[in-house]
Amino acid sequence: MLQSNSGYAVSPHHRYNPDDCTACAVCTVHCPVAEATSAFRGPKQTGPAYERFRLAGFGDDDSITYCSNCKNCDISCPSGVPVAVFNMLARAAYRDKRGTVLRDLLIGHAGDIGRALRRVPACVLNFGMQNSLTRRLLDRIGLDRRAPLPAFAPLAERDRLRQGSAAAAAPGRPSRAAARRGKVALFPGCFVNYYEPRVGSAVIGLLEKAGYNVIVPESFVCCGLPMITGGLMSAALKRARTNSRELARLTRLGIPVVTPCPSCALMLRREYRDLFPEEEGLADNSAGVHEACAFFSGLQDRREFSLADARPVRATLAYHAPCHLRALGLGRPGIELLQRIPGLRIEDMDAGCCGMSGSYELKKGHYDIGMRIGAALFEAVDKSGAKIAVSECGTCRVQIAHGAGCAAAHPLTLLAECLGVTGA
């Protein structure tokens, strides 16, 4: 038996210099922002090409503010150049020079705000955020009033999610098999935490069904991605350290971490090490982090998780693969799972980026770009005739609901429903 592992690989030595780029422009061809606006010079130019100038003290360009960090450049690059990382680091430097924007602070710290307001009922929060006066005010500081803002989930749901399997004692829930497979930690991510705790609960329910006891560690904080895109590197680094410490602790205990959010998974697994290469130990435990659908898909392949008792459903779903899920290189685990449900027809939209790209479209000046990017997806969803769209990413779902006007769900909430798992 021969185990070869000799091939060309993304060399850690080259990550922060532009030497692997051949200037072939494949990234610009596949960049949704470059397609939507010529104000963006394109990932090749703002990334590796300007990097050579930045090292020489030049290369400062407003164009850098247009990158949405969707990572289609990285996905399409045949040379393994982390183009978007170049862009994010350059944008942070750009913001350092010109001062941080209030809007970016607000978006960057949305997680902290949500955490601070966790005792406040949803109706109050939602009225506070969504009324026209607030939207106008937010518009003034750079949050486009036309952009969809997600609504806070009911207080009770948010509360229940935080307890993980400990909430199992709640009345009306079916008793579960003993946690024969040990513990799993859930990293819900800010979106699920504050806007869609149901997704988190569904994951908990499914994990329990698979025999895990789920904890939701309090010490996990926002993954830092909204800060990265706003150029708030030091704030992001702080989050990265906190999360890495917790990750290290869990790894020592042999507890894997599962997150239903592909962007959080990407951050925890890959981006910390790419963005903060000098920081020791940030990425040592990235191997313990799993995107939830991929985790279940793996369990299922190993026959540790069964979909045999899934209730048949006659429906057509429009599936949208989030860019960051594709960047993770996991294929389409969500589809693989849903396909096992009898009667369910899943159409892969394969229509590129949705345009929201986390918080990109919320930002003033980006709304129209985001909507232009999403147009192909909206049209595809419309054409598919599906009543429900599915996507692993929360902000993608917000965008699909906004642009295509149809309900959008996480694949695992559907799966939980079909399996009769009511969630935590």
Next chain:
Amino acid sequence: MTDGREVRVVIIGGGATGAGAARDLAMRGIPALLLEQGDLCSGASSRFHGLLHSGARYAVGDPEAARECIEENRILRRIAPACIEECEGWFVRTREDDPAFEARWTEACRACGIDVRQIDLREARRLERALTPEAHTVYRVPDSAVDGFRMVRHNVTAARRLGGRVHTYTKVTGIEVAQGAVRGVWAAGFGTGETRFIPCEYVINAAGAWAGATAALAGRAVPVSPDRGLLLAFNHRFVGRVVNRLRKAADGDIFVPHGTVVIFGTTSTPVLRPDDTDVDPAEALRLLDEGEVLFPRLRDYRILRAFAGTRPLYSPDLSAGRAATRNFVILNHEEDGLKGMATVTGGKFTSFRLMAKKVCDLAARRLGVDVPCRTALEPVLPAPSAELMRRAGKIFPAGGAALAAARLGYGLEKAVDAAERFPWKRLLLCECEMVTLAEFEAAVSEARELSACSGAESCSLRNPSTNSAQSPQAPLPANGEPSPPQSLPGRSGQGLPTPLPSDGDDGLPQSPPPVSLNDIRRRTRMGMGTCQGNFCALRAAGATLEAGQQPEPDPLRILRDFLEERGHGIRPLLWGRQLREVELERGIYCASLNVDGAQPESGGAWKSDAGKTRPESNKARELNVDGAQPERSAVRRSNARGAKTESNGAPESAAGTCVAACAASQGHAHDYGLKHAADYDVVVVGAGLAGLVAALRAAGRGRKTALVSFGAGTAAIGGGSIDILGYTDGEPVLGDPFVAFKRLAPDHPYVLLGAEAAVTAVDFLKEATAAAGLPLLQAGTREFGNAWLPTAAGTLKPVWLSGPGMNPESLRAAKSLTVIGVEGMKDFSPRFVLCGLKRNPFFAGKTLSAALLPLPSFFPEAGGRDVSMLDLARFLDTQSGRAWLLRELPGAAGAADAALLPSFLGVGGSAQTHAALEQALGIALVETVCMPPAVTGLRLQNALRRALRRAGAAVFDNVLINGALTAGRRCLELSAEREGQRRAFRAESFVIATGGIFGNGITTAPGKAFESIFAIPVPAPEKQETWSGARFFGRTRHRFASMGVVVNRALQAVDAAGEPLLFNVFFAGRTLGGYDFAAEKSGSGVALTTGWFAGGRA
């Protein structure tokens, strides 16, 4: 007299010293003429590491030189800040260097007045992270980086502003001496190739390494020995300061950051000829060994090129190499009996001003002028005004205004004016080094003035006749290295001047092409960055024509000469990333644009109709298709059968070993949440044409298929048309290309699989793409051979299937044809295409013209990107885009009945859109094969991806397969390990279509190559220098071009004995060896055929 004006001094040599002397004399009011055999600064003044010495390097060995250096260093910083980057310098002693030398050195520096300060080691490592941890002590000295090109040009500009004159591409062929005094010089060139006598009173010989030969023209012996120094230019600035190794001066101990790059050198090798600048790969590798002491990761950084310069070492005692003095000498030939001439040689760039001063003092004394030298007192060029810089700031992207100002000097104003008047001239012609079209044009006009070829009109009067048409092989001084002057015996010392005949003197420079791209490169840095001219060469060649330069008989020569010059510096380093870039270059210029292939004289699919009417040839085509049909289906059946039996036999054994392997692979990495079951029948790795076709065929056969890709395949940027075989042994294939397979070598993939497989694969692709909404046209015919389609380089390229927008029939039918481009769309110059087509016999008898459409008004948005073909294609997908075309095209096309367009008719590019546009315009529209990112390739990729999705194959993007698990002669799984997680892809069989050198399917290192996943050795010559031919284009064979996995007729890799290495792994596309896709124009055909075959076997 040159033009009736007085010349008192002739300066020979347009390097730093000559340029300095020109400025010096001009400031003293002495009329002088500088003659340079090539372009300014084409000798050692641009071929050095660009270090402005502080003198510290010489302090121990030569204190006098050190003192000169520090003084000149201070002066140059003051008078020429635009040419100097004040980056400071370090001297680093590593643990392996002699500590005793350090003490002597610091003492000597202090004695010479050089400010030396020791830096804390930790601080040093914080500032320069790439520096070795083995550094022992670090000192800071006032070294700087100096741009040789700029310094010379700025000095020349200053001289010309004060009345000095300069002729480049003008070579001194004789020096007239009478009664022991100089009377004048003979020189040939002046933009016309003519020879003139220039009377003068004094000659300054500043010819650098050519000084000996030049002095010989006057019968003087000057012992100058050329000494070659090798330098390496790195792609990025891994160090921000000059770093010297603190030891006795030796090879490879200086690193100098220069703008975007780092220059590392150097060596010292005595050579015979001053133009011997060839680089030996072994020497480059030795240099890297030295450099690794200071920068341990040096080999990880990408080297852009290797280049060499020849130092003019003055060696009366025949010392050579490092033993010879680095000091300059001035030989007043009055002392050896010749009045009115001095030779200045030796020395270093840093002291050029001083050298010029001293020699000009001699000249002035001889001429009786007592104005003192003022070169140290005044700035070379005044800084541009704040107002001009403000305007420039709005034009040049990303802080490029300062760059442009430093590069252009006075030319800045011209460039700013142009860019303000024509906003699209802000486009970046060279994206790697940020050179705008406006800058390019300013540089063109400056270069023209100097070569005395001051306008397009005058060029057109003189140019067409002589050199290129009659002797296309003639070496051009503009592009290669200048040839050494041949002394003309018997000329010197004669009595009355008699004009020399200008014809037939081989040693004379031919008149240069009006402007070579290398002249522009030296002025702007165009083509000196990451891609080394891959993307700017075509644009720049087009831009020279669009800027009004008269075309040469062969416009491609502009382009080829430029790329060959770039290639000269890349060739010694043809492995790894440099080789990838070269493969991309060959993909663009050979495979897509066919700038290398001989254009067919006659024959070919759409020339052959001379006596025929169209319907007949159509009929022939139909017949041909009918005729071929039965055999193909037979092939298909037999293949299906073959596959079935194989899959019947295989599964159990695979499953058996699989379980064992599963257990064995545990504990290798975290395996949580990973796929483990043998999920697929077939896993295809690679999403280029071969991979997509293989996956499509496998999925179509009902096999459960996964396509795993890392990055988009080259299909996305390729030409999008399918070529089968365009050339064999450099000769165009004129008849049936499938029949021509028999002329190929036995290990060629086509020969392994046979013509029938190729024919069937073509049909398969046609069906698949048509079903996905992109019907490909059958452009070539079995009867008449390939169709020859026009490219953006003005050549014809042999293709078999083309996109719906590239119908050769339309071209054949057209009586008059217009080539249409769009303002500011840099990748397509209609005039350049036109020049090419005009030379082609296919187009004889047709009326040809060219026109530019105005850019749609909303391009470019403020501060935005340049307009690419893809942008326009997307625009033409919209209603307003089509309205724009319908509005603008008729006026531009005039009465032509066909328009040749960039490939921009929509990203969808459907046949219906195309037909609708043609109908609305009443004119045939033909798209051209263009350079990346070509829309045509994207269309093909999208269509195939659509088809694949419909066929139900799973697609995994961004997965880098970097491991394989094999048992015996079977592969059990491929795996991707990243961030500590390992993902396995198990399947019954695998298709490896990971691409070649560019696609990283083949990994190369000096003297070796191997397949990237299984580490299968790929035959490669051990001697690196034999990997490539002497020139990139033309008929030379490149060994690297056909390096790839050696396979059998089943596309299984085989060992030396011909036994399959792995029974269930099939290789397809450029991963295979045995063919040269670029020279043969067979890339997509081989990818298609082998992909189809592998997908059928797997």
